[in-house]
Amino acid sequence: MDMNFNQHISQQFNADLEGIRNQMLAMGGLVQRQVADSIEAICSGDTSSADKIIQREDDVDAMEVKIDQECTHILVRRQPAASDLRMVLAVSRVVRDLERMGDEAAKVAIHALEVANGNQAASKMCNQSIHHMGNAVVKMTSDALDAFARHDVKGAIEVVRSDKMVDEQYASAIRELSTYMMEDPRSIGQAINILWILRAIERIGDHARNISEQVIYLVSGTDVRHSSLSEMEEQAQSDLPDNT
Amino acid sequence: MNTSMQHIENHITTGIPLSDKPKLSARNVDVFYGDKQAIHDVTLDIGANEVIALIGPSGCGKSTFLRTLNRMNDTIDICSIKGEILLDDENIYGPDVDTVPLRARVGMVFQKPNPFPKSIYDNVAYGPRIHGLAQSRVELDETVEKSLQRAGLWNEVKDRLHSPGTGLSGGQQQRLCIARTIAVDPEVILMDEPCSALDPIATAKIEELIDDLREKYTIAIVTHSMQQAARVSQRTAYFHLGQLIEVNPTKQVFTTPQHELTEAYITGRFG
Numbered sequence: 395m396d397m398n399f400n401q402h403i404s405q406q407f408n409a410d411l412e413g414i415r416n417q418m419l420a421m422g423g424l425v426q427r428q429v430a431d432s433i434e435a436i437c438s439g440d441t442s443s444a445d446k447i448i449q450r451e452d453d454v455d456a457m458e459v460k461i462d463q464e465c466t467h468i469l470v471r472r473q474p475a476a477s478d479l480r481m482v483l484a485v486s487r488v489v490r491d492l493e494r495m496g497d498e499a500a501k502v503a504i505h506a507l508e509v510a511n512g513n514q515a516a517s518k519m520c521n522q523s524i525h526h527m528g529n530a531v532v533k534m535t536s537d538a539l540d541a542f543a544r545h546d547v548k549g550a551i552e553v554v555r556s557d558k559m560v561d562e563q564y565a566s567a568i569r570e571l572s573t574y575m576m577e578d579p580r581s582i583g584q585a586i587n588i589l590w591i592l593r594a595i596e597r598i599g600d601h602a603r604n605i606s607e608q609v610i611y612l613v614s615g616t617d618v619r620h621s622s623l624s625e626m627e628e629q630a631q632s633d634l635p636d637n638t
Numbered sequence: 639m640n641t642s643m644q645h646i647e648n649h650i651t652t653g654i655p656l657s658d659k660p661k662l663s664a665r666n667v668d669v670f671y672g673d674k675q676a677i678h679d680v681t682l683d684i685g686a687n688e689v690i691a692l693i694g695p696s697g698c699g700k701s702t703f704l705r706t707l708n709r710m711n712d713t714i715d716i717c718s719i720k721g722e723i724l725l726d727d728e729n730i731y732g733p734d735v736d737t738v739p740l741r742a743r744v745g746m747v748f749q750k751p752n753p754f755p756k757s758i759y760d761n762v763a764y765g766p767r768i769h770g771l772a773q774s775r776v777e778l779d780e781t782v783e784k785s786l787q788r789a790g791l792w793n794e795v796k797d798r799l800h801s802p803g804t805g806l807s808g809g810q811q812q813r814l815c816i817a818r819t820i821a822v823d824p825e826v827i828l829m830d831e832p833c834s835a836l837d838p839i840a841t842a843k844i845e846e847l848i849d850d851l852r853e854k855y856t857i858a859i860v861t862h863s864m865q866q867a868a869r870v871s872q873r874t875a876y877f878h879l880g881q882l883i884e885v886n887p888t889k890q891v892f893t894t895p896q897h898e899l900t901e902a903y904i905t906g907r908f909g
Contacts, residue, residue: 398907398908399898399901399902399907399908400907401907402905402906402907403906403907403908404906407906472906473864473865474905475864475868475892475893475904475905476892476893476894476895476900476901476904476905477901477905478905478906479892479893480893480894614894615893615894
């Protein structure tokens, strides 16, 4: 009896699962670049890359559809169970989050162009918050994908922790933005662009958190969506005594 | 992750092998064919009105275990058993137990449909006749009709009750065998791969039937189809090399099995 549990009896099944996992990580790489470039565009004010970011959005969409179709094929052909089932479900959910992150990155790029073409005096509003939040979500995106690739629950929980910080920074940036608008109503047009950008960055953080939740599901089978950070930590400890 | 055979020596079953309201209870059961031990120290409850699926690779002992539950192994000379099997707290291997009424209480359906070379009516009436369960022809007619209805076959055969049972399709023959089993009003039904010789539609009908039968009976089913185990059972027991590795609610076994051998088997990493 073959006792190598890393391989399926069907080599093709191994290849199929490996295929969706690798494609998802490649899609993640592309989305990570989209997010980083869009943050770079808004922080540096150099919007030359914005058009490219908006164009590449189509590639991200196409990858989502293709990977999701392959997940469907695996479900139909293999009726996967246990960790294989969790891999297919997790990949299918993660590509959806990645696609939305791509959308948000494109939104940042679109509004970066509008900010660059608008009132220059007001274009620096919340500059620091955008910079901090932007760098945080770029790192979170990359960390969430790393955690997925390495089945790293601890790493996934760190991303969830960072998302909490990004949410706090977002709330504080909105308060700052309201102050600008009250002080100078002429800045409202720009402020709305900045608001959209902050909102998009905050959403990218939420999607990175969702990906991390899928890492926990993939590894332990526990669905931690809608759980608090402390509940997640507790769950991870009870599921994985070796991982504490 | 390479697992050696040592890994499962003296294995203590993972999960929940016991039930709150057991119908059949196996306690520390060992089964031997001559010198060869086929089942090692299996303790498992089958709860009243539950469907339990027994799964595992060929030669893992699941069918052997199933056959201990109504002493079908008695028919094999070299087969011996240690431990206890309790049906409603009474040891079925006790010295005074007669296997004929026992097998009426714990009925069995086999892999290949095996209708007697008799009419449909006589197939179903056979058990009630030999056990003296019907006092009159009218009562026997009622039992036959009720059993065929419960087996979901009545509408298909009511106009040809006196044609040979062997003239039915495979799926109909299997439902006839189920009708024959339930005609003697058993408490437990054992099924040994009841659908492996049937097409998908006949299989779906039997699975639907298993779900209906659960209201009245306790069912243990051995199956090689993991999807079937997932569809019909509430608990799943995974056997490996004669040991009971894991018993857990079916939903859990197929999404997050606790033991790595269960995981490896149901994901098709060996078998």
